[in-house]
Amino acid sequence: MGRIIxxxxxxxxxxxxxCSANLGMALARxxxxxxxxxxxxxxxxxxxxxxxxxxxxxxxxxxxAGQCRLEQALxxxxxxxxxxxxxxxxxxxxxxxxxxxxKQLAYALTKKYDYVLIDCxxxxxxxxxxxxxxxxxxxxxxxxEISAVRDADRVIGLLEASRIPSKLIVNRIxxxxxxxxxxxxxxxxxxxLAIPLLGIVPDDEQVIVAxxxxxxxxxxEEVTLGGTALRNxxxxxxxxxxxxxDLNAAYDTLFSRIKKLFRSx
Amino acid sequence: xxxxILERLFLxxxxxxxxxxxxxxxxxxxxxxxxxxxxxxxxxxxRRDILEVxxxxxxxxxxxxxxxxxxxxxxxxxxxNLPIRRIKAQPQP
Numbered sequence: 001m002g003r004i005i006x007x008x009x010x011x012x013x014x015x016x017x018x019c020s021a022n023l024g025m026a027l028a029r030x031x032x033x034x035x036x037x038x039x040x041x042x043x044x045x046x047x048x049x050x051x052x053x054x055x056x057x058x059x060x061x062x063x064x065a066g067q068c069r070l071e072q073a074l075x076x077x078x079x080x081x082x083x084x085x086x087x088x089x090x091x092x093x094x095x096x097x098x099x100x101x102x103k104q105l106a107y108a109l110t111k112k113y114d115y116v117l118i119d120c121x122x123x124x125x126x127x128x129x130x131x132x133x134x135x136x137x138x139x140x141x142x143x144x145e146i147s148a149v150r151d152a153d154r155v156i157g158l159l160e161a162s163r164i165p166s167k168l169i170v171n172r173i174x175x176x177x178x179x180x181x182x183x184x185x186x187x188x189x190x191x192x193l194a195i196p197l198l199g200i201v202p203d204d205e206q207v208i209v210a211x212x213x214x215x216x217x218x219x220x221e222e223v224t225l226g227g228t229a230l231r232n233x234x235x236x237x238x239x240x241x242x243x244x245x246d247l248n249a250a251y252d253t254l255f256s257r258i259k260k261l262f263r264s265x
Numbered sequence: 266x267x268x269x270i271l272e273r274l275f276l277x278x279x280x281x282x283x284x285x286x287x288x289x290x291x292x293x294x295x296x297x298x299x300x301x302x303x304x305x306x307x308x309x310x311x312r313r314d315i316l317e318v319x320x321x322x323x324x325x326x327x328x329x330x331x332x333x334x335x336x337x338x339x340x341x342x343x344x345x346n347l348p349i350r351r352i353k354a355q356p357q358p
Contacts, residue, residue: 146288146295153296156339181283188289192296194339 002033002110005117005237006135006164010151012122014143015171018207018216019230020119021049023139026218026234027115028083035074035113037106038088039131040121041096047087051214052077061089064101070108079219084113094126099133106134115237124158132159138166139198144173144184149192156195167198169233174203175247186244199233201226202247297334301341308334315345321357324350 007020017040024036037060038046047053058073063086070086077083086105089096102118109116120131132138138159142152152168159166170186177183186200204226210217217227218234225245232242282290303311312332319325326348335344 146292149292150295150299154299157300160339178285181285184285184288188285192289192292 002035002113002116004106004110004134004136005115005139006039006120006132006137007117007139007141008120008128008131008155008159009122009141009148010124010155011142011148014141014148015169015201015207016122016141017045017049017119018211019139019141019169019171019201019233020117021046022216022218022227022230023234023237024083024115024117025050025080025216026231027117027237028077028080029218030234030238031082032114032238033082033112034115034117035084035086035109037086037102037109037116037118039102039118039127041088041127042090042093043121044088044090046119047075047085048214049211049216050077050085052085052087053214056085056087059087059089060105061092061096063105064097070105094121094130097130099130102130103134124154128155128158132162132164135164138164139169140166140193140195141169141171142189142193143171144178144186144189149184149189153193156193167196168193169199169201170197171201172203173200173247179248197244198236199229200244200247201229201233202245293336297336297341300336300339301334303334308332311343316347319347321353323352326350 007016007023009016020036024034028034036046036050038044040046041061047056052075055075057075058068060073062068063070063073074084074086077085086109106116106118118131118135121127140152140156140159142148156166168190170189173186174183178185186197190197202225204217204224206217206224207226210220217224218230220227223231225247229245232245235242298305315332316325316330329346329348331344331346333344335342
């Protein structure tokens with residue numbers, strides 16, 4: 001039986017779908033079979049980030065309505081043979097499915113796939129309830145901003161109430177701003193949210209380039225810092241002990257060096 | 266000590282708090298309220314009731330009264346700081 005992991009955040013636009021796409025790809029690269037479920041009915045995006053939008057024929061809705069078999073709706077990735085996407089319907093809203101139906105789909109997929117990753121829609125309404133219904137564990141994505149952290153806290157509370165253990169990804173960290181005390185650090189965020197840290201992803205312009213092309217960062221030949229961070233997260237999901245990236249190294253200034261000199265004494 | 270001096274030398278003697286400290290403070294406060302699910306009215310009513318009960322036994326220093334929600338490690342606590350001016354001889358009904 002595969003693991004069912006929901007990727008969620010509360011607030012929109014913090015990088016849920018980017019994380020889902022990249023973690024799915026990274027796990028598939030490491031020879032695991034992965035099924036990605038887009039649970040964002042009406043506002044689907046995961047197909048775009050994976051570059052699979054032209055190959056969507058059926059969606060989860062047709063499977064549930066009995067108009068096609070589950071296998072027919074799964075879009076197989078051509079780059080990584082172990083990765084499939086179950087697309088969401090674009091012409092319906094979040095009330096089109098029930099938590100029970102989501103469970104049915106996710107459980108069916110765990111029979112064949114090592115990892116079932118569910119990309120949760122923003123918000124805490126029906127779409128969220130659907131997305132977490134089947135999950136054994138959750139990844140909460142946030143950015144070091146007050147609104148994103150507040151929403152993440154709300155989501156963590158709801159996950160706790162449903163007895164789903166959650167782990168944290170802090171996305172879009174800008175080390176230079178943290179060092180200038182103009183952004184919360186990863187530690188600040190983690191201390192406030194008080195759940196285990198799964199990963200740190202630095203702000204990386206290449207994410208936009210990757211999205212433009214429909215080729216998640218972790219796939220590219222020359223891996224950027226963001227890509228490395230996401231690959232590391234995938235390895236931690238597998239249970240490997242991988243050190244967190246030291247994002248400060250690149251911003252070694254004269255001031256910080258003198259400061260370190262005094263601290264070491 | 267040295268770090269403080271260095272920070273002043275290099276970054277200027279900034280007495281104002283940094284925006285990072287500001288945001289942490291604001292977040293902690295707002296989360297304590299979010300997590301407790303208590304409305305400001307209920308918190309205020311509770312504060313009044315607590316003060317009323319305590320005041321039956323002791324005379325409180327109204328200047329230093331503090332009743333606030335705090336949140337640590339996902340547990341919320343009501344922290345009340347009620348400085349006592351003097352103990353009353355007989356509890357008043």
